[in-house]
Amino acid sequence: MSRRGIPGVGRPIRAYWRHRLGWVAAGVLAMAAQASAQHEVPMTPSDLVLEAQSISVARLLSAQSRWNAKRTLIVTDYRFRIEQTLLDGGIGGFEFVVTQGGGTIGNEGQDMTSNPRLRVGERYVVFLDPDRGEVFPPFVGGSQGIYRVDTNGVAIALSGNDRLMLSDLVSEVQSLLALRGNDPPLRVHRADPQSLRPMPSKTYSPAGAGGTVAGSRKPTAEDAPDIETPIPGEPLSPEANDAAEPSQDHVSTPDAPAWHVARLSNRPIVWDQWPEDWWVGHVDQAMMIKWNRIVDDLNLVSNSQLDTWAWQNDRFEMVGWPTNQMMIDQFGEGWGASTLAVAWRRWSGSVILEVDIAFNPAYCWTLDEFVSATQAGSCWGVRQTALHELGHGWGLDHPWEFYSVWVDSVMNYAPKQFRLPMLHADDTAAARTSFPGTASTNLDGLVSMYRTADDSASMQASYTGAFSSSTSITHGSSLALGGFNIENPGRTTFSNPKVEIYLAHAWRDWSEPYIYLRTATFGTTLAPVATIVHTPGGTTIPSTVPVGRYYPALYLRLTGDEDTENNSAFSSPNVQLTVNNVPATLAPIEAWRTWSLGRVGPSGIWRLNLPVVAGRTYELSLCNALGGGTASFDTLMSVVGVISNDDYCGLQSRIQFTSASTTMRTVEVRGYNNTAQGTFTLAYRQVVTDRIFKHGFEAD
Missing domain, CATH: 2.60.40 (Immunoglobulin-like)
Structure with missing residues (x-):
């Protein structure tokens, strides 16, 4: 596994494993350092070993497609011959067969975008999932749990996020297995079908209407914009440090496309959209419009919108979040344990005839990009995932399944914090080339707060x-x-x-x-x-x-x-x-003095230095009537380690204290809460007691 993902770099491997197992025992889900899977919950390399039933180096001998038992999905049986067993797990030491959805029978082909592409004759390192079925990938973490070995002995994860020498991979797996010992596989990244959240979905109905759509229209975007008020006001004047920048680090216009399309849907695609009274209503249409800006009328929506769903009905359907039982009724098998979302595609020749897009309700989904782009968060973005799956809908594949990618794309498995509902140059080039001669956006620039580059340890x-x-x-x-x-x-x-x-x-x-x-x-x-x-x-x-x-x-x-x-x-x-701020130093005397101007922003703290002498009394005021201090916001003032005050005069603060020592104190002025912001002027003085009668009056 790549150096960035290997436990044992920076601390002993055994200590890591004890720590990892402690997390599991406590029920804490450890995510990969960069959560970067799109169709599957991200996993670390150690997760693959921890959760596998069997691990082996094997060659794929054959792939035979057939209909599943319900005759609702083409599946393919893959027969592997074992070359090296790393973990037996009861599968034997010679050959094994696994199955996943997708394949070709006659003129009809089907695939599932969550399932990895396997090539007969190639060697693989296989981490078998103990809960595998015949619809979703039979490997731990989907495509994360199978590595293709090339002729140079390089092992490449089919998820695209890892690449290293086979010998290094085998050695690291063996080290982790020694720590795992005889423990059975753990179910860490497993969605509990009984805990599926009540998410909206169309109802599975095998008798549902199919075939030609009766009328269509352009999608409408009543969804909130991705960026609130997307244009900041024109700067009033240039700043002194405006200047031309040094030359760029890297410019590239690819000689060959970084995108990949094997077959296309006919344009326009008419989708059975999400019902508009769902909490995600119009969001799918807003993502369709993003693609339509590149290819005019690439996506339309149906006037005969259905509230039912069925595979193989010749319609393009935004299904929603079908329950585990719906999946069983449809395909004879529930959701894949770690699957987040999937697009089923059916084609004949080079033409895609049907696409159904579904999200797994076992996981947290949100329209709040702040939440979905939080690296350690467990929620996933509806918009970005829908935009990605709609790309699959017209024919776009994952680029890293075919090339070593350095440019950005909505089809990449970007780290969670960089995953936004946005089409990149590679995506727009793919759409324009695939549907030539159509109207599209002419002048367009895009900026990101990150850089992409080629990763020698990954196809991504x-x-x-x-x-x-x-x-x-x-x-x-x-x-x-x-x-x-x-x-x-x-x-x-x-x-x-x-x-x-x-x-x-x-x-x-x-x-x-x-x-x-x-x-x-x-x-x-x-x-x-x-x-x-x-x-x-x-x-x-x-x-x-x-x-x-x-x-x-x-x-x-x-x-x-x-x-x-x-x-x-x-x-x-x-x-x-x-x-x-750089703290200024106050110089208190008997008379009131003022210091200005302090500026406090969001969650800000303005600091000042206050020299104090033991036994002397000091007064600090933001009250206009007491020394002329002012503040335009609700303040909280403190002398660190001594005293603080909130509302002495209305919403403003005032402090008086006698110093117990001679030292330098820090004065802090902040807002009462994170949103209280503004400017202030501080009044301050040294309070001098009566020099003559400070001990009281004594009569003769």
Whole structure:
């Protein structure tokens, strides 16, 4: 397994395994370091060993397609001959047969986009799933649990996310098996059919209407936009640090396509859409419109929308979240244990005749991209998954099943935090080439807050955030962003792209306050399909930026851009920049003094230094009537480790204390909550007691 996914790098393998088993015993699901599966729940390499019934190096001898027992799905039996047994698991030491959905009988072909492509005559490393059936992949984690071995002895995961020498893979599996011992396979990544969430679905009805659709219309997008108020206001004036940037790191216009299409649906495709009274109503249509911007009327929706669903009825159907029982009624088998979503496709020759798209209700699904793009979160994005599956619907395959990919694509298995409902240059090129002569977006630019690159340990592209981890910075310091992608998904060349750099209060939402820092101009030309990786110079954080936590954000401002939803890019939801001030030192005297101007932003804390002397009393005020202090927001003020105050005069704060020691204290001014923000002026003084009568009056 690749170095990034191997336990034992950084700590002993046995210690890792004890830790992993401890997690399992506690019922905690350990996810891969980069959650990057699209059709399956992501798994780490150790998960494959932990959950496998049998592990072997084997050669695929034959593949024989047949109808399943219900005659509702073509399945294929794959016969393997074992060359090396790593874990027997009761399958014997010579040959074994496994089955999965998809295959060809006569002129009819079927496939399931969750199922890996297997080639007769090839060698594989196989991690067999103990709960395998004959519909979903028989391997642990689907395509994650089977590696093809090429003629150079390189083992390549069919999920595309791992590549290494066979000898290294075998050695690591053997080390992990030694730690597992004789323990049976654990069911960690297993959806419990009894715990399926009540999600909307069309009803399975084998007698449901099929065949020609009676009327269709264009999809409508009443779904919320992907980016709130997608265009930040034009900067009023350039900042002093606006400048041309260094030359780009990497520009590529692929000589050969990075996408793959084997067969196509006839255009227009008429979908039986999700009912519009579902909580996801119109979301599927909004994703259809994204493809329609590239190929006019690629997707239409039915006027005779059905509330039933059946495979092999010659219709293109957005099924929803069918229950485990519906799956059994339809195919004789329930959902795959780790399957997230799937598109069933049926074709004759080079023409796709039917596609059904379904989501597994055993997992958490959300329309909130902040939640779905949170790396450690367990929820998956409805929009991005639907956009991906609709790509399968017209004929687009996973690019990494055919090429070593470095460019971005909605068909990639991107890490969770970089997985957004967006079409990239590779996707638009695929659609335009597959359906030539159709209207589409001409001028279009796209920017991401990450860079993609070729990954020598994977068939998939590597993803690296331009702002990859939360950090703090002080006024006057330089914000360093790493490289990020600029793409041309349109049909018109553009030059000298200008990328504005911002600090945003809210994630992917320009309707909340944001701070413009500067514009970076890159002296290059992007032809259609090109992707450029740029690394900007440093960006100074001026003292006028309120202290607080922000999402670094980019906006590609391109005059005449016909699709501005992809012109915005933000850091990941769990990655923020904290801006701090350089603390000024107060000099209290008997008379009131004021210090200004403090600026407090989201979750911000403004700090000041206060020198104090033991036995002396000090007063700090944001109350106008007490020394002339002011604040435009609900404040909370504290002397760290000594005293704090909230509402002394209305919503403002005031503190008085006598120091127990001579030292330097820190004064902090913040909002009462994360949304309380504004400016303040602090009044402060040293309170001097009566020098003559400080011990009281004594009569003669």
